[in-house]
Amino acid sequence: DAKTTQPPSMDCAEGRAANLPCNHSTISGNEYVYWYRQIHSQGPQYIIHGLKNNETNEMASLIITEDRKSSTLILPHATLRDTAVYYCIVPKVIGSSNTGKLIFGQGTTLQVKP
Amino acid sequence: DTGVSQDPRHKITKRGQNVTFRCDPISEHNRLYWYRQTLGQGPEFLTYFQNEAQLEKSRLLSDRFSAERPKGSFSTLEIQRTEQGDSAMYLCASSVTDRGTAFFGQGTRLTVV
Numbered sequence: 587d588a589k590t591t592q593p594p595s596m597d598c599a600e601g602r603a604a605n606l607p608c609n610h611s612t613i614s615g616n617e618y619v620y621w622y623r624q625i626h627s628q629g630p631q632y633i634i635h636g637l638k639n640n641e642t643n644e645m646a647s648l649i650i651t652e653d654r655k656s657s658t659l660i661l662p663h664a665t666l667r668d669t670a671v672y673y674c675i676v677p678k679v680i681g682s683s684n685t686g687k688l689i690f691g692q693g694t695t696l697q698v699k700p
Numbered sequence: 701d702t703g704v705s706q707d708p709r710h711k712i713t714k715r716g717q718n719v720t721f722r723c724d725p726i727s728e729h730n731r732l733y734w735y736r737q738t739l740g741q742g743p744e745f746l747t748y749f750q751n752e753a754q755l756e757k758s759r760l761l762s763d764r765f766s767a768e769r770p771k772g773s774f775s776t777l778e779i780q781r782t783e784q785g786d787s788a789m790y791l792c793a794s795s796v797t798d799r800g801t802a803f804f805g806q807g808t809r810l811t812v813v
Binding site: 603620622627628629630631632641671673686687688689691692693 | 704731733735741742743744747748756789791793795797799800801802803804805806807809
């Protein structure tokens, strides 16, 4: 997988936007950026993914820079329930096939405070 | 609920015993993955299946570990002669195809005493 770098921890005030950065400078042209989060003692939860265009769904927005070397996950109005470890992952693509396996780093621990 | 289902959610076993975990993927998902997560670490890939074929095994999967997916639907992960170091959360995920998004179950928490 393309190596990703995330800050180990971040704080955010409840109701404010949480912006979580991720660097993936070795990403290849056909590799997607995926974001998952893991709330304590639960399985990882899929949030969003993208290739080159910005993406938005009901959970979050994903902003990918034009050179695709970094991205930012945005939670527009963070709540206490968004406190979790957030993982930025770039699954390896071999040829036209995605190996599918995810290599998790340490992620960013987001603490949403009242 | 049509998500990935894992059973049991918690398992306490004595060192040296064998344990087996089950994973039911989302219906019609061809890919099934097993991961292990120890305290304070991110999940680590163990193995994955395309239908009933096991396509890759991590070096983390020692000879005491075996995984099966006999009919291309549910999967089992067996650990023989458990050791204290096997204590971890075992996670299962599934995806429609090799390019599909993987969705995770809630995991099985194993404690070896």
